[in-house]
Amino acid sequence: MLRAAALVTLASLALSACSDDGGGRASATAAIVSGVGTLPQTSEDATSTAAPTSTGEAAGTSASATEDEATSAVDPSGASGPKFDIGETPDAGPPPPPKACLKVDLLFVVDNSASMKNEQDNLVASFPGFVQEIQQQLEDAESLHIGVVATDKYDGNESPCGVLGGLITRTSGSNSSKATCGPYVSGQRYMTEQDDLASKFACAAQVGTAGDSNEKPLQAALRALGPELGQPGQCNEGFVREDALLVLVVITDEEEDGSSGDPPDWFNELVALKGGVETNIVTLALIGPENPECASAAEVAYRIVEFAEMFTYGSIGQICADSFQPFFHDAIAVIDQACENFVPPG
Incomplete structure (x- = not known):
């Protein structure tokens, strides 16, 4: 989020510098936006680029749902700690043969x-x-x-x-x-x-x-x-x-x-x-x-x-x-x- 704010500030400064030339302003803005697109995303960036919501309330609901899904992925019961899918219990093989004569x-x-x-x-x-x-x-x-x-x-x-x-x-x-x-x-x-x-x-x-x-x-x-x-x-x-x-x-x-x-x-x-x-x-x-x-x-x-x-x-x-x-x-x-x-x- 801090990186996104800094980029917006830079874009504003560039627009101010080019205010006397509409075409120049547009070119500078395009260049800055193009440069932003090439920056590597962090997990925070990925979160900020999630699909937009129409209202803040909807956004809050989406975030809450995301958290719930994450919790469910860890453990349906809500318990903390990772949950690993180890598949079926390994086959122990056939039972040992019965003893001979008892x-x-x-x-x-x-x-x-x-x-x-x-x-x-x-x-x-x-x-x-x-x-x-x-x-x-x-x-x-x-x-x-x-x-x-x-x-x-x-x-x-x-x-x-x-x-x-x-x-x-x-x-x-x-x-x-x-x-x-x-x-x-x-x-x-x-x-x-x-x-x-x-x-x-x-x-x-x-x-x-x-x-x-x-x-x-x-x-x-x-x-x-x-x-x-x-x-x-x-x-x-x-x-x-x-x-x-x-x-x-x-x-x-x-x-x-x-x-x-x-x-x-x-x-x-x-x-x-x-x-x-x-x-x-x-x-x-x-x-x-x-x-x-x-x-x-x-x-x-x-x-x-x-x-x-x-x-x-x-x-x-x-x-x-x-x-x-x-x-x-x-x-x-x-x-x-x-x-x-x-x-x-x-």
Whole structure:
């Protein structure tokens, strides 16, 4: 505004100097106006050259509107400070994939025939290290279910669960723990990570040696995992979970001649129980080996070998080994791989 006033003053002086010559006055005025047009504009100049208004009141209204628009451009709420248009929130990308298997169901099928005392002792001694390695290796796993069944109708269990495939909570007979192993923390007939697993498993796994010599390990497993005993109010309620990795551990020193059907039948039935996803099952078999590396009086369990080898994740060990710990240690890698590749239901 100061610059504009000075220019007007200069123009007046020039007109006065040229008052005796109308043409000269006009030329001088044109020159001054032309010179003003070439001057750079400041923000104040830009404001002063805004469109003219007919009255002072209108001009005031226009200025007020301009101020309001400026304020609105900063923040519609009228708050001070600049407002930046940063666009939409950047896409964080797809959510991370779900963890592999968060749950693991372990079923131990323990031969309770007359020749199995040493093998049951070996199992009990090897179990704590096995379950500890499972918990360490499968650090994402949030829940374990652990159950034990015998290879025949087990009389140690209370009625009505003294049946083939009934999860063991009480033992009786020669060389058994002769104890009531429950109640388990779950309130059901299976153990969880909340239990003192070393002592609870030792109680349940010492099923004794008073069982039938016509062992039925695969039939016992299929019944234990099947829908009949898993119904609400039945002996194995809640043990099997659709969204859990299943680890089946079979321990016997006899050939599998007692169960009905053949290895392909057992395979198909077990896979069907896990929703048709074979890789969601791990089979571990401690049996009479074909080529024993230890002195063994066990029968070679050809049919169990055939069954176990049908699975992607299967492992076979020697029941005559001095300790089962090396076998269980090696099996952890098999379980871990199956867990990484677990296929959630649905």
